[in-house]
Every structure is written in structure tokens, then in C-alpha cells.
Amino acid sequence: xxxxxxxxxxxxxxxxxxxxxxxxxxxxxxxxxxxxxxxxxxxxxxxxxxxxxxxxxxxxxxxxxxxxxxxxxxxxxxxxxxxxxxxxxxxxxxxxxxxxxxxxxxxxxxxxx
Amino acid sequence: xxxxxxxxxxxxxxxxxxxxxxxxxxxxxxxxxxxxxxxxxxxxxxxxxxxxxxxxxxxxxxxxxxxxxxxxxxxxxxxxxxxxxxxxxxxxxxxxxxxxxxxxxxxxxxxxxxxxx
Numbered sequence: 001x002x003x004x005x006x007x008x009x010x011x012x013x014x015x016x017x018x019x020x021x022x023x024x025x026x027x028x029x030x031x032x033x034x035x036x037x038x039x040x041x042x043x044x045x046x047x048x049x050x051x052x053x054x055x056x057x058x059x060x061x062x063x064x065x066x067x068x069x070x071x072x073x074x075x076x077x078x079x080x081x082x083x084x085x086x087x088x089x090x091x092x093x094x095x096x097x098x099x100x101x102x103x104x105x106x107x108x109x110x111x112x113x
Numbered sequence: 114x115x116x117x118x119x120x121x122x123x124x125x126x127x128x129x130x131x132x133x134x135x136x137x138x139x140x141x142x143x144x145x146x147x148x149x150x151x152x153x154x155x156x157x158x159x160x161x162x163x164x165x166x167x168x169x170x171x172x173x174x175x176x177x178x179x180x181x182x183x184x185x186x187x188x189x190x191x192x193x194x195x196x197x198x199x200x201x202x203x204x205x206x207x208x209x210x211x212x213x214x215x216x217x218x219x220x221x222x223x224x225x226x227x228x229x230x
Contacts, residue, residue: 009153032215043117043221044156044204051215090155094215099144100169101219103155 002027002095004104012110015083021076021107023065023091030096033074035065036103038088047089050074061085086111117222119205125228126195133191134225138207145188146219147180148204156204162188195229202226 007022025031035047048059055067065076074091088108092101118137126132138145143164148156159178161169164185177195182188192199203226206219 004155006155036219036221043223044206044219045221046218049218051217099161099163100146100158102158103148105153105155 002031002093002098002102004091004093004102006091006104006107008107009105010108010110012112013081014112016080018079019077019081019085019109021089021091021109023074023076023104025072025074025091025093027072027093027095032094032096032101033065033067034092034094034101035059035063035074035076036090036092038090038106040087044090047076081109081111083111083113085109117205117207117220119203119222119225121225122223123226123228125230127230128197129194131191131193132195132227133189134203134205134227136188136190136205136207136222137186138188138205139209139220142207142209142220143185144208144210145182146206146208147188147190148206150202150204150224151200159190159203192227195227197229200227200229 003026005024013019033050036044037047038044048057050057050067058064063078088106090106091104094101120135145162147159150156160180162182177193180190202224204224206221210217
């Protein structure tokens with residue numbers, strides 16, 4: 001069975017500060033990992049994904065995540081956040097033998113001016 | 114490409130009534146998913162279609178829930194004899210991935226919010 005734990009339900013930060021949103025997963029087989037973002041009053045959209053290859057993946061708006069197999073983690077980081085990054089962030093895992101991505105409960109990133 | 118469309122966006126119903134939601138995925142996307150999301154929680158898997166075939170269904174899904182995807186195009190999710198606990202946002206997502214392997218990117222609709230009084 002696959003599962004995802006997002007340890008923080010809410011992360012408040014000031015604009016231009018760095019941020020890390022934590023994600024740990026549980027799976028007995030190889031995994032594919034995803035971060036989705038949901039802006040207020042919008043649907044979920046893919047932020048970045050790890051399928052294979054380099055363990056460090058980046059998004060077009062400055063976020064990055066690193067797949068750490070030994071720690072079963074896929075933490076999301078950004079060195080300097082903007083007000084516009086305020087949103088709900090969901091980590092998701094899909095095991096190699098499954099067609100179904102499983103989502104975490106989400107972390108609300110709140111960026112203060 | 115107009116994205117994933119869901120209707121209705123909001124539905125208020127009385128307990129015991131039946132409701133139906135429709136999802137129009139991105140054309141030619143062969144994978145279609147239904148998820149349910151409640152306040153403060155992430156999307157919870159309900160069911161999955163590969164073309165017109167319903168390949169997986171959550172064990173948490175009661176027999177009051179049924180979904181179809183005729184001809185592998187749009188999909189409907191019906192809830193019979195609604196209960197207050199069914200109040201949630203129902204999300205539809207589609208993917209162009211084919212065959213085994215990762216789903217890749219899921220494209221989500223904006224959801225259908227159900228309120229059961």
C-alpha cells in the first residue's frame with residue numbers, strides 16, 4: 001500500500017524568505033512522486049514530478065524537490081517566496097504497480113508581506 | 114483544448130435524494146479519475162477508468178456510488194440516497210498516459226461541490 005504524510009498543515013512565512021514543505025511517503029516498491037498546487041478558487045495543477053533520472057527536479061517558478069529514497073522523502077523547497085505563492089500544496093505518490101496517485105492532506109503556504 | 118470541465122459546479126440537495134455529476138475530460142485523454150476532497154484534506158481516490166473500462170474502485174466507496182464512462186469520453190458519478198457525510202468537493206481528473214507505468218500529469222477540473230442538508 002502507498003501513503004503520503006505531509007507533516008505541516010500550515011506554513012506561514014514572510015515574503016522573500018526560504019520555505020520547505022515536507023513530504024514523506026510509504027511504498028514497498030518503486031515510486032513516482034508529484035507536487036500539485038491549488039491556488040484559491042482554482043483546480044489542482046501539477047507543480048513538478050519525479051519519474052526517474054535526476055533526483056532533483058525543478059518547476060518553472062523556482063520551486064524544487066529532491067527525491068531521497070533512503071529517507072523516503074520528497075520535500076519541496078523555494079529559496080525566496082512571493083506573495084503569489086500563497087496556495088495549498090499537495091504531495092502525491094504513485095507506486096510502480098499502481099495507476100492511482102495517492103495524495104497527502106496538503107500544506108497551506110501563507111506568504112505574508 | 115478547454116481543460117477538464119465539471120458540472121454542476123455546486124449542488125445542494127436534501128438527504129435521501131440522488132445526485133449526478135458530469136465530467137468532460139480533455140479530449141483523447143484515456144485515463145479518468147474521480148476523487149473526493151473534504152475541508153482540510155487532500156483528494157481521496159474514488160474510482161479510475163481506462164477508456165470506458167472501470168479498472169479500480171476504492172474500497173471506501175459505498176454501493177450508493179456508481180460511475181460510468183460510456184464510449185470512453187465523458188464520465189458521470191451518481192450518488193444515490195445521499196447522506197450528510199457525502200458533502201464534499203468531487204474532483205475529476207484526466208491523463209493522456211497509456212499502458213502501464215506512471216500516470217504522469219493529472220489535469221484536474223475545478224470540482225463539483227455537494228452540500229447535503
